[in-house]
Amino acid sequence: NPSNVEMGENSMLEQAKCRAKGGAPGFKVAILGAAGGIGQPLAMLMKMNPLVSVLHLYDVVNAPGVTADISHMDTGAVVRGFLGQPQLENALAGMDLVVIPAGVPRKPGMTRDDLFKINAGIVRTLCQGIAKCCPNAIVNLISNPVNSTVPIAAEVFKKAGTYDPKRLLGVTMLDVVRANTFVAEVLGLDPREVSVPVVGGHAGVTILPLLSQVKPPCSFTSEETEYLTKRIQDGGTEVVQAKAGAGSATLSMAYAAVKFADACLRGLRGDANIVECAFVASQVTELPFFATRVRLGRTGAEEIFQLGPMNEYERAGLVEAKKELIGSIEKGVSFISK
């Protein structure tokens, strides 16, 4: 059986690599949807992350090719590929972190909610696998609509009896990355010096940048606030239109996903004060899920921060965001529970 031979070779290689590194364990990370537009650059960047010792690449197409390619990079992580549903369980066994960019992306004129029909089922299947094979893994969910797929994942885990809200994180990091970039442009600063909290959810008006809380402290005219808020909310659509049918954000998303996954791994390692925005189970508002800043630790999202002081414009935005968000959350929940 060639796949067993391959596994044997891989585990020997892995042991050799661990020895070479003085036995430093590192973390085991799986990417589900690893052959896609996000998955491929994400796999490459994860292979470059020194916190990763084992990298599993799963997809329903082209996983062996992407795996062979990535595995030639002379970095520490051992890479293994898994193709198709029969190999899902092997892909997931023993993982510390599972990153999910599987599913169809938007084309011009589509909303993220238009993806629900296809992606909801994909996320359900993958999360059933996680519940069975690595129920303690941290899950970073990228597949859209995130506002609905995170509630779907939660319901799947509840049914399986493995749900721990701290370990399920919807990835909204791209909204933060965009906000930092666009705000830095307006302020004439280096984007690496700018930090913008983005709360709510990950679609249209549910994306709520809190420009009154930007660091370093600064102020914006009402025109700037309007321009920045809209541009951050429509950042994904800007890319979808520019790609003109060839998909949505993939490279900036892979960058954002790795930035977020790295924060999760540093949290798992026990680093202090790792704070990022994510869409999580929450009591910050009356909604069961909400994106806010969270502190990442050994057990996932260990602390969820309050929204903090908001100006009138942001409070009005919050009302709009919640109106849309509640429907998306309910749609996700009822997909599993009905």
Ligand code: NAI
């Ligand atoms: P893509 O179509 O290029 O890649 C998706 C990959 O998922 C493909 O390789 C496909 O074979 C794979 N796939 C499909 N069904 C699968 C299954 N059952 N199991 C495992 N893999 C499966 O799409 P792209 O551009 O990589 O986007 C992926 C998802 O990420 C989309 O839903 C998109 O809307 C979402 N996205 C989320 C963002 C966020 O900020 N959270 C930003 C950008 C995209």
